[in-house]
Amino acid sequence: MIEFNDICKTYRVARRESGLGNAVKSLFKREYSTINAINHISFSIDNGEMVGYIGPNGAGKSSTIKILSGILMPDSGTCLVNGQVPWKDRKEYVRQIGVVFGQRSQLWWDIPVIDSFELLQTIYSIPKPKYRNKLDELTQLLHLEEILKTPTRQLSLGQRMRCELAASLLHEPKLLFLDEPTIGLDAVSKIAVRDFIKKLNEEHKTTVILTTHDMQDIEAITSGNCSMETGGKKNHNTRRLTP
16 A cells, blocks of 8 residues: 655755844855755555554654655655555545644634534535535544534644544545644543544554554554564554654
């Protein structure tokens, strides 16, 4: 399903010393440094796998997710997902994926959650009967009944993350990217999110890639596999990778 081969990604970052004089100087001449976010990373992921992608801050986890979701283009290397190049075939490709960024929202801030869902239905051209069935299923699984009519800005973090998960799954994607989906959640909310992700994988065979700093997330979601290395032998439907 995913072939990620020898990918590199660098960022050019402006640098300057503190002080007003250096601030003025930087207006005319800037100094830059190059940050290697991803350095020759390769891995492959099969249909239905649930993969934990772990590493320290700055290891390139979010950059990898952004390349896989078509937001970023790498400097070198190749990436194929179901035979498509994410950043080239983006219009068709995004219909097959769902993405949740723990620190970003795809819900409109000032309108009720259900209105955001209906906007997403229009964006993805989901037939109404299919949309209603999926919405009912997600509402029941994620316990959204009491918050669908609430504006996003009035939700707690745990409530919002449950709605973010539902929003990413309304169009029934084959592949789900989760970038730190449990960041800042309390213990009860974390358990609810973990259980939902596992159930999604078991019942719908959705391929899931999860990045997180919470080792309990990794243990709970990808338990049952001993591999911790990129490109490790795949003996089960769950796996852990390190950039």
